[in-house]
Amino acid sequence: MNFLSYSKINIGLIIGEKRPDNYHNINTVYQELLFHDIITLKRTKAKNSFTCDIKDLDNRDNLCVKAWAIMKDKFGLDGISISLKKNIPVGAGLGGGSSNAAVTLKGVNELFNLELSSPELRDVAIKIGADVPFFIDGGTQIGKGVGDILSKVGPFLDGFILLIMPKIQIKTSWAYGQFKNVLDGKSSNINFGSLINKKNTPFEMFKNDFELVIFPAYPEIRRIKNLLLESGARYASLSGSGSTVFGLFYDEAEAILAKSEFSSEYHSVITRPKTGFAT
Template sequence: MKTFKINSYAKVNVGLKILNKRSDGYHNISTIFQEIDLHDELTVSKKIRGCQFSSNVNWLHNDQNNLCVIAYNHMKDLYDIKGIDIVLTKNISRGSGLGGGSSNAAAVLKSISKIYDLNVSDENLIEIGSKIGADVPFFIKGSTQIGEGIGEKLIGLKSKIKGWYLIITPDLTIDTEWAYSQFKNILDNATLPTKFSDLFSEKVVDLDTIKFFENDFESVVFPTYPEIGAIKKELFALGAKFASLSGSGSTVFGIFDDNAKVKKAFSHFSPMHKAYIAHSI
């Protein structure tokens, strides 16, 4: 039975602008996605029929709320495949703004293409992924990309944002729908902000370039959850060159250019919060 093992990486948003609300209820955004080496692990195998799913967490089930199962069903509808068995080891926290579920779905799409020798192009996988979730297309190629539309319009950047990434995830789950809902009055009175794609004619981005970037979700998340805002302030105080909420949270991350400082900051936050030192990939 053919088996494929794949790492399913997390992402952070280095800056996130909410541009406007669309007629379909989604929001147009502009963001820089940076893939990092914090990851889940998937083992995907062929089986006779259906989709079997198991994991090391009790909040994921073999049902239609599971993005891995949804990814399989999309592939089954499009291609002549039989069944798969998915074993997922979760390390990325849920509801944290790190894109774990979307990354898992993208990993399943790529795995099915591999074990069934479908040779589906990245462009087709991106199109399929866009029907599953807004962040899924990014994870098909990963690395460093500007995301626009609802996140599915992607522009690759030439260089990743280097440094030591300290990922801090407090024991809080932020409802993304709630976070977007708080922007209604703001967007009604806002002028259209600059998109990140307008800033990078050379497609190169580094710590000096990003230091003034902000995540619009901070304006609604930090007042409601001041403990999350406090983490960002502490990261700067501990020597981070850049710090931000990722997605709608609850994860806050800092990028450091000094190994000793990131290790000291890690000791400051752990074990009070889930903390990881990661790198861009």
């Protein structure tokens, strides 16, 4: 069985206080995108196997393998073959690994007829990573806590999204570690839900706090955002902790023209928001 493993961007990302478990509370809007990896799952009677077309990811630390191990132990499942074809870059802020884990959980649920509900799958997902629960249902959701307290909202993005992905891998743990002091606590209380339900979304209110630490460390990423805005994007932002920067355009022709402004050394993709939720 083949499953599409979609990417995501963050429309605004506020970093809150550090928690006793050393994670930070956040406030963000997750938006799933049509840009995706492909995962193939097959039941086997032999030993388990995992393959990936990216050599560095073809190992037991891959989140697909961790997702399967949890499900196997929890439900006493027999063998499986997992094949992962990557398109989403690693360390790019697009949630590729988290999406792969969530899709593995959902795929195993379907393949083995476990009939787990979305809440039950999310309970498993949070054991793998903070962004994994979002990808159980996908679509457009507001994320709080460490990203695991989720509220579904209606789609509000239209048009085309240009992803510019420099060859820079940023570890989320490093990015969080750069916040030596708690940021303005008031900003974490921004009600993103009320903003996206307005007729004209005030995108200037959707800031990504990671830009405060990523841009000084990687000026190249700041330049990408500036060029997207100069090229006509109605909104541009770092996604997650980066390194991807995205721009939102009204129509495809504008996005194509903007894409031509960037060096071919950058991996760039024009995609669209994925509307609706997984069923």
